[in-house]
Amino acid sequence: MSVSPPALTFLPVTMSDWKDPDNVPDPQINGESYRNPTEVKMSQIVLPCHANHCGELSVGQLLKWMDSTACLSAERHAGCSCITASVDDIHFEHTIGVGKVVNIIAKVNRAFTSSMEVGILVTCEDLYTDKQWKVCHAFATFVARRTEAGKVQLKQVIPHTQMEQMEYSLAAERRRMRLIHAEIITDLLSSSTAQLGECQEYEDAVPAERTRVESVELVLPPHANHQVSTFGGQIMAWMENVATIAAWCSPTDFLL
Numbered sequence: 001m002s003v004s005p006p007a008l009t010f011l012p013v014t015m016s017d018w019k020d021p022d023n024v025p026d027p028q029i030n031g032e033s034y035r036n037p038t039e040v041k042m043s044q045i046v047l048p049c050h051a052n053h054c055g056e057l058s059v060g061q062l063l064k065w066m067d068s069t070a071c072l073s074a075e076r077h078a079g080c081s082c083i084t085a086s087v088d089d090i091h092f093e094h095t096i097g098v099g100k101v102v103n104i105i106a107k108v109n110r111a112f113t114s115s116m117e118v119g120i121l122v123t124c125e126d127l128y129t130d131k132q133w134k135v136c137h138a139f140a141t142f143v144a145r146r147t148e149a150g151k152v153q154l155k156q157v158i159p160h161t162q163m164e165q166m167e168y169s170l171a172a173e174r175r176r177m178r179l180i181h182a183e184i185i186t187d188l189l190s191s192s193t194a195q196l197g198e199c200q201e202y203e204d205a206v207p208a209e210r211t212r213v214e215s216v217e218l219v220l221p222p223h224a225n226h227q228v229s230t231f232g233g234q235i236m237a238w239m240e241n242v243a244t245i246a247a248w249c250s251p252t253d254f255l256l
């Protein structure tokens with residue numbers, strides 16, 4: 001027997017203030033239901049091939065789906081090929097088991113010159129109980145690929161709802177923060193006063209070298225996107241894999 005997912009009524013909500021869609025009224029403009037033209041929705045059922053050794057959706061797989069959904073939204077707005085420049089911090093609130101449905105919504109919050117901020121919201125759905133809950137939200141920056149004529153000038157996003165207006169304003173502030181972030185980290189490193197041997201007072205301290213994991217990946221056709229370059233999400237998935245193994249290399253056995 002096949003089960004159809006219930007009709008979803010996800011419409012623009014602030015990423016930081018997600019509410020169960022059943023309780024969110026559809027935004028109306030001039031009496032008509034409004035849908036953001038850059039919005040892209042993707043639903044995936046979690047199969048065993050998407051799971052990690054704990055039977056939960058692997059974060060790497062989720063990052064790949066988030067990146068693909070966000071890229072489609074960026075390209076829908078830009079009308080040309082776009083690449084992932086960065087993804088801001090992500091805090092995962094729940095794990096997702098095999099058999100659950102992952103719903104991903106992405107939309108462009110604001111376009112700058114050749115870059116744009118894409119908001120991504122991930123929720124999980126249990127088809128049999130009709131329950132949904134938020135898993136995480138993220139903000140990614142996509143850049144329209146340069147053409148022979150040079151840097152692309154994107155058309156502006158016009159916010160239509162109060163929520164969109166708020167995300168539009170916040171997007172400029174978040175952009176300012178992400179552009180100075182790299183500078184702050186560089187400053188921190190150069191002004192760090194940490195001394196060698198500072199951690200030796202801990203009895204069960206592990207040499208940092210013992211947690212070092214290296215992986216070499218061959219880029220194959222399944223790792224490439226429609227632009228025939230490596231998916232940003234694929235790179236994040238490889239990074240997450242290596243980070244997970246590095247975390248295991250601690251004396252407390254499995255951290256999970």
Ligand SMILES: CC(=O)SCCNC(=O)CCNC(=O)[C@H](O)C(C)(C)COP(=O)(O)OP(=O)(O)OC[C@H]1O[C@@H](n2cnc3c(N)ncnc32)[C@H](O)[C@@H]1OP(=O)(O)O
Nearest residue numbers: 083084085086112113114115141143178229230231232235
């Ligand atoms: C390696 C991979 O395969 S990862 C997967 C896919 N991703 C990629 O391939 C991206 C690889 N990176 C790149 O091509 C480049 O570093 C780019 C295009 C992201 C930036 O190139 P730059 O030479 O810095 O270009 P430029 O200075 O013109 O910046 C382009 C825009 O990107 C923005 N940008 C650059 N780096 C970042 C960043 N880390 N976070 C957010 N925005 C950024 C800039 O602010 C600028 O925005 P604007 O045009 O709206 O003002």
